[in-house]
Amino acid sequence: MASLFWLQCGACGGDTMSLLNAESPDLLELVDTLDIELLWHPSLSTLSSQAQGELIESLIEGEQALDVLVVEGSIIRGPAGTGMFDARGGRPKKDLVAALAARAGSVVAAGTCAAFGGIGADSWTQASGLQFLKKAPGGLLGKDFRARSGLPVINLAGCPCHPEVMAGTLSALIAGQTLELDEFNRPLDWYGMTVHQGCTRNEYHEYRVEESDFAQRGCLFFHKGCHGPLADGPCNKLLWNRRSTKTRAGVPCFGCTSPEFPAPFPFFDTRNIEGVPIELPKGISRAHYMVYKSMAAAAAPERLKRRETKI
Amino acid sequence: MSKRILRDIPLNRVEGDLEIRIELEKNRIVDAWSSGTMFRGFENLLINRGALDGLVITPRVCGICSTTHLMAAAGALDRIAGVVLPDNAIRLRNVALMAEHCQSDVRQSVLMFLPDFTAALYAAHPLHAEAVKRYAPLAGERCVDVVRQTKTFLEIIAILGGQWPHSSFMVPGGVSYAPSVIELNQCRHLLARYRNWYEQSVLGCALERWQAVRSAADLDAWLEEASAQRDGDVGFFLRFARAAGLRDRGQGYGHFLSYGSLDLPADTAVVAGGGQLVAAGFVADFGAVQSFDQSRVSEHVAASWYSDYEGGKHPFEGVTDPRATGADGKKYSWCKAPRYAGLPAETGPLAERIVGGDPLFLDLVRQEGANLVCRQLARMTRPATLLAAMETWLVEMAARPDSPYYQPLSPLVEGRGFGLIEAARGALGHWVEIREGRISRYQIITPTAWNGSPRDGAGLRGPWEQALIGTPIADIDNPVEAGHVVRSFDPCLVCAVHVVGAEGTPLRG
Numbered sequence: 001m002a003s004l005f006w007l008q009c010g011a012c013g014g015d016t017m018s019l020l021n022a023e024s025p026d027l028l029e030l031v032d033t034l035d036i037e038l039l040w041h042p043s044l045s046t047l048s049s050q051a052q053g054e055l056i057e058s059l060i061e062g063e064q065a066l067d068v069l070v071v072e073g074s075i076i077r078g079p080a081g082t083g084m085f086d087a088r089g090g091r092p093k094k095d096l097v098a099a100l101a102a103r104a105g106s107v108v109a110a111g112t113c114a115a116f117g118g119i120g121a122d123s124w125t126q127a128s129g130l131q132f133l134k135k136a137p138g139g140l141l142g143k144d145f146r147a148r149s150g151l152p153v154i155n156l157a158g159c160p161c162h163p164e165v166m167a168g169t170l171s172a173l174i175a176g177q178t179l180e181l182d183e184f185n186r187p188l189d190w191y192g193m194t195v196h197q198g199c200t201r202n203e204y205h206e207y208r209v210e211e212s213d214f215a216q217r218g219c220l221f222f223h224k225g226c227h228g229p230l231a232d233g234p235c236n237k238l239l240w241n242r243r244s245t246k247t248r249a250g251v252p253c254f255g256c257t258s259p260e261f262p263a264p265f266p267f268f269d270t271r272n273i274e275g276v277p278i279e280l281p282k283g284i285s286r287a288h289y290m291v292y293k294s295m296a297a298a299a300a301p302e303r304l305k306r307r308e309t310k311i
Numbered sequence: 312m313s314k315r316i317l318r319d320i321p322l323n324r325v326e327g328d329l330e331i332r333i334e335l336e337k338n339r340i341v342d343a344w345s346s347g348t349m350f351r352g353f354e355n356l357l358i359n360r361g362a363l364d365g366l367v368i369t370p371r372v373c374g375i376c377s378t379t380h381l382m383a384a385a386g387a388l389d390r391i392a393g394v395v396l397p398d399n400a401i402r403l404r405n406v407a408l409m410a411e412h413c414q415s416d417v418r419q420s421v422l423m424f425l426p427d428f429t430a431a432l433y434a435a436h437p438l439h440a441e442a443v444k445r446y447a448p449l450a451g452e453r454c455v456d457v458v459r460q461t462k463t464f465l466e467i468i469a470i471l472g473g474q475w476p477h478s479s480f481m482v483p484g485g486v487s488y489a490p491s492v493i494e495l496n497q498c499r500h501l502l503a504r505y506r507n508w509y510e511q512s513v514l515g516c517a518l519e520r521w522q523a524v525r526s527a528a529d530l531d532a533w534l535e536e537a538s539a540q541r542d543g544d545v546g547f548f549l550r551f552a553r554a555a556g557l558r559d560r561g562q563g564y565g566h567f568l569s570y571g572s573l574d575l576p577a578d579t580a581v582v583a584g585g586g587q588l589v590a591a592g593f594v595a596d597f598g599a600v601q602s603f604d605q606s607r608v609s610e611h612v613a614a615s616w617y618s619d620y621e622g623g624k625h626p627f628e629g630v631t632d633p634r635a636t637g638a639d640g641k642k643y644s645w646c647k648a649p650r651y652a653g654l655p656a657e658t659g660p661l662a663e664r665i666v667g668g669d670p671l672f673l674d675l676v677r678q679e680g681a682n683l684v685c686r687q688l689a690r691m692t693r694p695a696t697l698l699a700a701m702e703t704w705l706v707e708m709a710a711r712p713d714s715p716y717y718q719p720l721s722p723l724v725e726g727r728g729f730g731l732i733e734a735a736r737g738a739l740g741h742w743v744e745i746r747e748g749r750i751s752r753y754q755i756i757t758p759t760a761w762n763g764s765p766r767d768g769a770g771l772r773g774p775w776e777q778a779l780i781g782t783p784i785a786d787i788d789n790p791v792e793a794g795h796v797v798r799s800f801d802p803c804l805v806c807a808v809h810v811v812g813a814e815g816t817p818l819r820g
Contacts, residue, residue, distance in 0.1 A: 011374075012371050012372060012373050012374040012375075012377075013373065013374040013375050014371065014373075014374025014375075014377065014476050014477055015374070016374065017374040017375055017475075017476050018374070018476065020418075020458060020461070020462060021462040021465060021475070022462075023462070026458065026459060026462070027449075027458060028449060028455055028458060031449060038449065043422070043423070044422065044448045044449060045448060046426050046427070046429060046430070046447075046448050048430075048788055048789035049788065049789065049790075050788040050789065079633065085352075085633075085645075119353075119356065119368070119371050120352065120356065122356075123352050123355060123356050124352050124355065124633065125352050159371060159477060160374060160476060160477055213717075213719055214482050214484070214485070214486075214487045214717050215485065215486065215487055215488060215489055215715075215716050215717035235474075239469075240469050240473065240474030240475070241462070241465055241466045241468070241469035241474060241475055242466060242469070243466050243469040243470050244469045244470055244473050244474065245473050245474060246472075246473035246474055246478055246479070246480070247473070248473060249471070249472050249473030249474075249478070249480055249487060249488040250473075250480065250487035250488040251472070251473050251478055251479050251480050251487050251488075254367055254479075256477075262367070262368065264360075265361070266360065266361025266362070266363065266364060267361060267363065267364050267366070267367045267479075268361065268363045268364075268366075268482075269361065310491065
């Protein structure tokens with residue numbers, strides 16, 4: 001049996017809502033198959049308040065073992081570093097997070113806010129991630145933090161995180177399997193690919209058939225602010241709610257798995273130099289990309305220019 | 312002078328952070344203070360961002376009703392643009408919003424409200440064992456069923472808008488995607504499955520049978536009519552709540568507010584008065600319905616941790632300037648106190664039914680007052696008022712595959728507008744001002760700001776502060792009874808209760 005405590009801090013609850021949509025396994029099968037003892041989840045538990053307080057004390061004292069701590073939402077440090085913008089019983093919640101993390105076998109940051117600060121990282125709330133503040137290692141727990149398992153905080157980025165990523169990570173951690181992590185401690189199994197890969201608009205992207213307005217079929221990268229070719233994440237491999245993704249439905253990828261989400265630029269416009277995006281697909285040289293794109297546009301088949309696909 | 316004991320008693324199974332301080336006398340609540348304990352400062356995050364950026368940032372205010380924030384944000388921008396939306400865009404937006412409501416109402420009821428019936432407080436209740444079998448967290452039969460059915464139903468929003476939660480498919484002028492007829496048919500099948508399940512398991516009868524329940528006497532007859540009706544979630548809830556005496560609890564002020572919602576397309580078979588499926592209006596003190604005028608909305612900060620100003624300010628004039636001053640002063644919440652015509656107002660499914668003139672709920676409120684059982688019943692049965700119209704709109708979209716879903720616009724440079732809709736939890740408003748193509752002002756008033764508001768400049772309690780008065784508390788360590796009252800408003804807040812016990816109350820522990 002693995003004990004799990006789920007804590008919400010500066011959260012909207014979106015990662016919990018996302019997890020409720022998990023398909024195979026669904027949340028109930030996940031708990032059952034992995035024999036998870038869900039000590040506490042703010043949306044699901046019926047523990048009395050007294051019992052919850054005693055539980056937290058016994059976790060902090062080390063009397064009750066804590067195998068997995070999941071944190072959802074940013075660590076709010078404002079105002080002026082006090083953390084009192086997010087208090088529980090008159091005490092800043094950030095202190096509770098630190099005390100529980102010190103006892104946990106593994107610590108999982110569910111969503112971009114818990115991982116990197118996310119919404120509010122640049123605001124009065126002084127939001128931070130557990131072990132990163134945006135791209136900088138550190139955050140609440142410090143860059144040298146390791147859970148009892150020896151692992152750093154596992155960052156499951158995304159706003160929200162995809163339910164299969166949460167379920168898959170818990171499955172691996174509880175089974176003691178190794179997860180290969182990237183430089184931001186995101187598991188490569190899900191963040192070692194771009195949102196662009198698997199997008200149904202890829203052929204339009206190949207031939208630079210780009211849209212300037214909404215409700216069209218073509219690519220959103222050049223003008224509509226899409227970050228799909230830069231963003232690390234499995235959206236178009238796994239799909240959302242078993243059905244689709246934002247990019248498939250004509251909504252640009254906002255790069256919500258990035259440590260710097262939300263970027264301080266308008267979401268629906270691509271910043272560009274002479275019509276070519278400033279931020280190019282990962283790892284490509286600007287000169288090559290410009291040559292490639294002008295040739296691609298010249299080679300674009302008429303059926304794409306006329307948007308004659310049903311995809 | 313009575314000795315007061317401060318206690319920190321979390322009530323969870325809500326969204327967000329809340330503490331309620333309760334003053335008890337002879338085991339009854341005699342006063343209450345509702346304190347939102349988390350400040351996320353969304354409005355300030357939006358200042359100086361791109362004109363459309365509220366479509367991305369504001370859904371992240373709330374993961375449980377992200378489509379709703381998107382709809383309000385898009386509505387404000389539509390108004391600034393002065394655009395007339397294409398009929399199909401109205402239909403698609405409505406269907407997505409209604410899908411979010413219909414899953415939220417059932418999840419809140421079965422995963423968040425009804426698990427309280429499994430509490431030890433009710434060990435002697437004749438239906439307690441049945442409640443545990445049905446509603447125990449993660450294990451109760453009904454909880455398992457609801458998790459599985461609601462997530463499948465949400466696929467409708469993914470088909471139409473990419474994902475749930477947190478998509479941004481509503482844009483000024485319409486929506487970002489024109490679904491194919493095949494995709495609309497898929498939505499229709501998902502809807503049919505959910506409707507069948509809702510009828511069989513939640514209502515225990517066909518939607519049409521439920522709609523024939525038009526008075527308190529009809530409701531009693533309905534409950535006796537068939538075992539399926541007694542055994543559905545609605546019937547079980549009523550039988551349990553009545554036997555537990557809950558109809559005396561959680562009485563509201565009798566002030567009800569609905570902004571109105573779900574605009575009708577110009578060409579539709581869905582029939583409703585006033586151009587909206589959910590009517591707008593305000594009721595003061597159980598009186599006649601008054602027409603709604605957004606200029607009468609104001610926000611007070613006398614008891615809120617923000618820089619003081621006199622009286623209330625309209626959201627176009629409002630500012631969000633946090634000033635924490637500690638718990639000992641008269642300020643005690645990060646929530647501002649919204650008021651309509653100077654009055655605190657309850658909002659949500661019950662308010663919608665009262666404002667809309669629903670005969671069943673008018674009769675129940677007349678006979679029993681606006682108690683927590685009425686409030687929760689209105690939520691559990693709201694899908695019965697939405698599912699048929701959803702189907703009509705899906706069929707109408709599929710019949711008009713060449714009609715537009717988007718009206719092209721020029722970039723938004725200057726102007727101000729508001730998007731006012733009904734969220735699952737009640738009245739939601741976004742007030743937006745754009746200058747030089749950037750957001751210069753953004754004020755949001757959520758339903759929970761209305762229902763869970765602190766006191767205002769006149770010292771008037773917020774709606775659930777008021778509704779808590781008189782609630783008996785058997786075990787101060789586990790005040791399930793207070794939880795019923797607060798959860799009947801479907802709060803979007805994780806909730807903790809500070810209890811102030813006056814001397815003489817037999818406090819346990």
